[in-house]
Amino acid sequence: MDSNYEAVIGLEVHAQLSTKTKIFCGCSTEFGELPNSNICPVCLGHPGVLPVLNRNVVEYTVLMGLATNCRINAGSIFARKNYFYPDLPKGYQISQFDKPVCEFGFVEVEAGNKMKKKIHIKRIHMEEDAGKSIHDQGEATLIDLNRTGVPLMEIVSEPDISSAQEAYQYMHKLHQLVTYLGICDGNMEQGSLRCDANISVRKKGCMELGTRTEVKNMNSFRNVERAINYEIERQIDILEDGGQIVQETLLWNIDQGKAVPMRGKEEAHDYRYFPDPDLMPVIVGDDWKDEIRISMPELPDKKKQRFIDEYNLSLYDAEVLTSNKGIADYFEEVVKITDQFKVASNWVMGDVSAYLNESKISINEFPVAPMDLGKLITLIHKNVISGKIAKEVFADMLVNGKNPELIIKEKNLVQITDTSEIEKIVESVLDKNSSQVEQYLSGKEKVFGFFIGQIMRETKGKANPKIVNEILKEKLNQRK
Ligand code: ADP
Ligand code: MG
Ligand code: ZN
Numbered sequence: 001m002d003s004n005y006e007a008v009i010g011l012e013v014h015a016q017l018s019t020k021t022k023i024f025c026g027c028s029t030e031f032g033e034l035p036n037s038n039i040c041p042v043c044l045g046h047p048g049v050l051p052v053l054n055r056n057v058v059e060y061t062v063l064m065g066l067a068t069n070c071r072i073n074a075g076s077i078f079a080r081k082n083y084f085y086p087d088l089p090k091g092y093q094i095s096q097f098d099k100p101v102c103e104f105g106f107v108e109v110e111a112g113n114k115m116k117k118k119i120h121i122k123r124i125h126m127e128e129d130a131g132k133s134i135h136d137q138g139e140a141t142l143i144d145l146n147r148t149g150v151p152l153m154e155i156v157s158e159p160d161i162s163s164a165q166e167a168y169q170y171m172h173k174l175h176q177l178v179t180y181l182g183i184c185d186g187n188m189e190q191g192s193l194r195c196d197a198n199i200s201v202r203k204k205g206c207m208e209l210g211t212r213t214e215v216k217n218m219n220s221f222r223n224v225e226r227a228i229n230y231e232i233e234r235q236i237d238i239l240e241d242g243g244q245i246v247q248e249t250l251l252w253n254i255d256q257g258k259a260v261p262m263r264g265k266e267e268a269h270d271y272r273y274f275p276d277p278d279l280m281p282v283i284v285g286d287d288w289k290d291e292i293r294i295s296m297p298e299l300p301d302k303k304k305q306r307f308i309d310e311y312n313l314s315l316y317d318a319e320v321l322t323s324n325k326g327i328a329d330y331f332e333e334v335v336k337i338t339d340q341f342k343v344a345s346n347w348v349m350g351d352v353s354a355y356l357n358e359s360k361i362s363i364n365e366f367p368v369a370p371m372d373l374g375k376l377i378t379l380i381h382k383n384v385i386s387g388k389i390a391k392e393v394f395a396d397m398l399v400n401g402k403n404p405e406l407i408i409k410e411k412n413l414v415q416i417t418d419t420s421e422i423e424k425i426v427e428s429v430l431d432k433n434s435s436q437v438e439q440y441l442s443g444k445e446k447v448f449g450f451f452i453g454q455i456m457r458e459t460k461g462k463a464n465p466k467i468v469n470e471i472l473k474e475k476l477n478q479r480k
Contacts, residue, residue: 002240007232008200008209009167010122010159013174014152015184016129016192017060022149023128024051024094029151031190035144043148045090050278053078057151058101058282060183061126062292064153065102067177067299068121072289076101078126078279081271087131087143095154097273100125101282107177109169119170120158127152153184159198159209164228171195171224176300179325188219197228200245201235210235211245215259217252227252231259303328311341320349326363327353330370337374340381347373351394368397376404384408385415388461416463419471422455425463426471429454430479441480448472 022029025042041049065072079097102124111117129152131145155174161167175193178184185192195218200210215231218224235245250259298306300322307318307328322328327348334344352373356363376397380390385408396407408414416422429451430437440447455468 002236004204005201005232005236005239006204007162007164007228008159008202008212009161009163009228010198010212011155011157011161011167011170012196012198013155013157013171014194015064015155015174015178017057017151017153017183018185018192019054019056019060019151021054023054023057023126023151024149027149033146035142035146038146039148043089043145051094051276053279053282054151057126058284059292059295060151060181061101061124061153062284062289063181063183063296064155064178065105065124066289066293066296067181068102068105068107068124068155070102070105070121070124072284073099073101073103074284075099076125076282076284078276078282079273080276081127081273083269083271085130086141087133087145087148089131089145089148093128093130094276094279095127095273096125099281101284107170107173109166109173111166111169117160117166119160119166122156122158124153124155127154159200164225164232167197167228168221168225171221175221176323176325180297180299180303182297188221191219194219195224197224197231199228199231199235201232201239211247213245213248213250213259215250215252216262219254223252223254226257227259230257234259300325311335311345313341313345317342317345317349321345324363330363330366333370334374334377337371338377338381340377343377343381344374347377351391355398367399367401368394369401372397372403379404379408383415383417383464385413386461386465388465389413389415392461413462416459417467419467422459422463422467422471423475425455425458426451426468426475429458430475437476437479440476448476451476 019029021027022043025040027040027043028038030038042051062072076096077099078094080092081095081097082092084091100123103122105121105124106118107121108116108118129147129150131143131148134142134144157170161170171193175186175188178193179186188194197215197218198212199215200212202208202210213231213235215227218227231250238245246264248264249262251262252259304315304318304322307313307322308315311318313321321331330352331344331348334348335341338344352363352366352368356366373394376390376393379385380387385393393404393407393413396402396411397404400407433451433454436447436450440451451472452465452468455463455472456465
């Protein structure tokens with residue numbers, strides 16, 4: 001970025017709440033069902049129907065408000081946001097406008113050189129999702145209304161974010177919070193967590209905000225970062241060429257890696273918000289608020305500290321393990337089986353994470369049960385197998401999901417710890433390689449590794465390395 005400029009970014013993040021039923025009716029929120037199967041007259045906006053608010057939606061949103069240091073408004077109002085769209089049968093979306101349920105919060109993100117930066121949250125409100133228009137199946141557009149009325153929480157930040165990297169951090173933080181709270185599955189590809197970015201630039205030192213554009217349709221952390229960087233550069237180029245930024249809505253085109261105009265300010269909607277006469281104000285009194293606060297699960301920072309205290313892990317390990325709730329849960333299942341905490345941490349951060357990255361799956365889909373990894377670690381610790389053989393066993397576990405004991409038995413991989421057996425093998429290796437023995441005794445210590453290799457070959461890697469080392473040294477000394 002041109003160092004004369006700074007970027008100003010505010011994000012509007014929609015999180016789909018993982019309630020069983022929709023926000024204003026009893027229809028299921030299940031994803032991927034047959035089109036138009038989870039619908040009722042309320043979803044369809046038939047005349048005369050009445051919405052009934054789902055209590056869980058309020059509870060989930062208040063949880064998020066508490067977790068992000070918001071003020072919880074005792075009274076909040078649902079409003080009608082009027083616009084026409086084919087997948088919005090009522091002709092309006094029920095949302096919250098001037099009286100949202102949560103306001104004035106913040107989260108902290110890393111802002112480089114270990115500094116924390118507060119990103120303020122303007123508001124968090126509840127609303128319903130619209131249906132889905134399907135344009136790519138033949139001549140006509142198809143409408144699936146299963147998604148109408150699925151509960152959303154919208155989190156609107158203040159324009160406190162100053163780079164794509166910070167936006168990424170902020171999104172990551174929100175993702176972490178909603179998944180820890182268990183209020184959203186965090187699945188960005190399925191659209192459970194989506195983000196619109198408002199972006200402007202200004203000359204450094206300038207107090208006034210520049211004209212902003214809004215980029216929509218970013219469905220991964222990577223795309224959020226890329227789209228913001230793209231838009232910052234585009235705006236700076238225009239200003240440098242003496243042009244002006246036009247306030248407009250852009251759509252991020254993933255394939256082209258470009259933001260393309262969707263609508264300009266003159267086409268902007270006038271939503272004519274007004275309070276929905278069919279819904280009562282939402283009253284969150286102190287009792288209810290306390291009840292929700294008490295139900296709050298352990299949040300990332302607390303878990304991180306507990307991992308350090310309880311499992312004696314380094315700050316780094318604790319941070320990596322708790323950055324994803326699923327990974328943290330997996331680790332805790334492993335250490336129910338073994339007390340080798342650091343070893344368990346290494347396996348989860350190393351082999352397990354590597355496999356997840358390579359096969360692009362989440363920990364929920366990981367083929368090795370945490371209990372089996374715990375058992376594998378115990379087998380190493382008890383010297384039944386060596387660490388090297390364990391890697392081989394683990395590779396098998398990934399493929400067939402079998403438990404490690406079974407694999408070790410079937411493949412006869414139990415470590416040789418019987419010293420007299422190892423002594424025999426060492427002697428025979430030394431006998432067979434008398435010239436190397438001479439070299440060693442004349443001071444060429446490197447040959448030691450050669451012997452180890454030979455012994456491991458004889459035993460197919462099953463000899464206990466520590467015992468082999470000791471015996472080999474002893475036997476070589478005897479030949480001096
Ligand atoms: P609107 O009512 O048009 O949606 P809001 O005031 O609610 O506008 O702001 C929407 C988002 O845009 C917020 O996240 C806010 O922080 C951000 N925003 C507002 N002005 C700017 C600006 N000049 N540059 C970047 N972001 C902005
Ligand atoms: Mg807005
Ligand atoms: Zn319904």
